[in-house]
Amino acid sequence: MPAPIILDCDPGIDDALAIAFASGHPGIDLLGITTVAGNVGVDKTTANALAVSEFIGAAGTPVTAGCAVPLVRPALDAREVHGESGLGGAVLPPSRGAPAPGHAVDYIIGTVAAAPGEITLVATGPLTNIALAVRREPRLAGWVRNFVIMGGSAGRGNTTAAAEFNMWADPEAAAVVFGAGWTVTMLGLDVTLRTSASPAVLQRMRELGPLGTTLLLPALGSYRAGPAGGARGARPRGASTAGPAVHDVCAVSWVAQPGLFRLVPAHVAVETTGVLTSGMTVTDFTVGTGAGNALVAMDIDVEGFWELALRTYAGVAARLGGAQQGG
Ligand code: RIB
Ligand code: CA
Numbered sequence: 039m040p041a042p043i044i045l046d047c048d049p050g051i052d053d054a055l056a057i058a059f060a061s062g063h064p065g066i067d068l069l070g071i072t073t074v075a076g077n078v079g080v081d082k083t084t085a086n087a088l089a090v091s092e093f094i095g096a097a098g099t100p101v102t103a104g105c106a107v108p109l110v111r112p113a114l115d116a117r118e119v120h121g122e123s124g125l126g127g128a129v130l131p132p133s134r135g136a137p138a139p140g141h142a143v144d145y146i147i148g149t150v151a152a153a154p155g156e157i158t159l160v161a162t163g164p165l166t167n168i169a170l171a172v173r174r175e176p177r178l179a180g181w182v183r184n185f186v187i188m189g190g191s192a193g194r195g196n197t198t199a200a201a202e203f204n205m206w207a208d209p210e211a212a213a214v215v216f217g218a219g220w221t222v223t224m225l226g227l228d229v230t231l232r233t234s235a236s237p238a239v240l241q242r243m244r245e246l247g248p249l250g251t252t253l254l255l256p257a258l259g260s261y262r263a264g265p266a267g268g269a270r271g272a273r274p275r276g277a278s279t280a281g282p283a284v285h286d287v288c289a290v291s292w293v294a295q296p297g298l299f300r301l302v303p304a305h306v307a308v309e310t311t312g313v314l315t316s317g318m319t320v321t322d323f324t325v326g327t328g329a330g331n332a333l334v335a336m337d338i339d340v341e342g343f344w345e346l347a348l349r350t351y352a353g354v355a356a357r358l359g360g361a362q363q364g365g
Pocket of ligand 2: 047048049050052053076077162163286
């Protein structure tokens with residue numbers, strides 16, 4: 039039985055690859071996409087989610103727009119990394135569809151409330167929508183089957199030396215979310231930076247027809263490491279020096295194949311007042327399992343991850359037609 043999920047995201051290059059993965063994996067039922075401002079403004083993240091869904095043959099997946107600004111701070115973005123459009127070098131036909139009516143926060147609450155215990159909520163952007171959802175309906179934390187994020191880091195950041203982008207963009211929202219009473223499955227930079235697309239991976243993407251040549255490769259080809267190779271350019275021990283890391287695909291691949299990751303119980307608190315450390319996910323592994331609020335991914339089977347991802351993308355490519363054999 040496929041796992042029903044809602045994907046809250048800020049497409050965004052790696053969010054786009056996460057949408058394609060979630061739509062294509064037979065073990066995932068992508069119920070809906072909600073969008074938030076992050077990599078680019080919410081108008082663009084919403085348009086990108088619609089365009090990507092239509093391009094991969096999933097035009098029926100509802101896309102509901104969410105928050106345009108963080109809870110407290112001014113909106114900042116990552117256009118220097120994801121490009122003006124938010125999809126890097128990928129130019130997709132504009133969607134013929136439109137966002138679903140209503141707000142993402144109400145969609146998340148209403149959908150999860152109608153199926154308590156069944157739906158996995160996945161967030162791959164700043165946590166603004168999620169924070170407002172659990173504030174508006176605190177029971178949400180007990181109604182989800184799982185809550186999974188791409189975000190944070192037990193070690194260094196990528197936007198500052200201390201903070202990963204999704205947490206840095208809205209630290210107050212992240213603090214609300216980690217304090218909501220659920221257990222956050224946190225796929226942070228500790229593992230996601232190890233998913234750089236190697237030349238061999240990029241070559242296999244070239245065999246995926248239009249999915250590879252129109253979306254995956256043009257998007258990844260311009261996915262820069264961030265301003266002048268600063269904190270975002272930094273890579274932790276063991277990270278590949280190949281292409282860009284597909285951070286957000288880790289969150290949806292955990293839903294499909296959790297055994298790819300080693301999770302460690304921890305308590306995670308989010309810094310909201312530090313001048314140098316705002317958005318830092320302060321991760322304490324010394325707490326006992328019962329006292330934690332998170333399961334933090336600290337290892338990944340990188341080879342298994344890419345085999346899963348490429349196999350899933352090959353399925354999407356076959357749906358689109360045009361994939362070469364052996365893709
Ligand atoms: O730090 C990586 C995260 O920030 C990813 O979700 C990427 O899409 C950006 O939002
Ligand atoms: Ca993202």
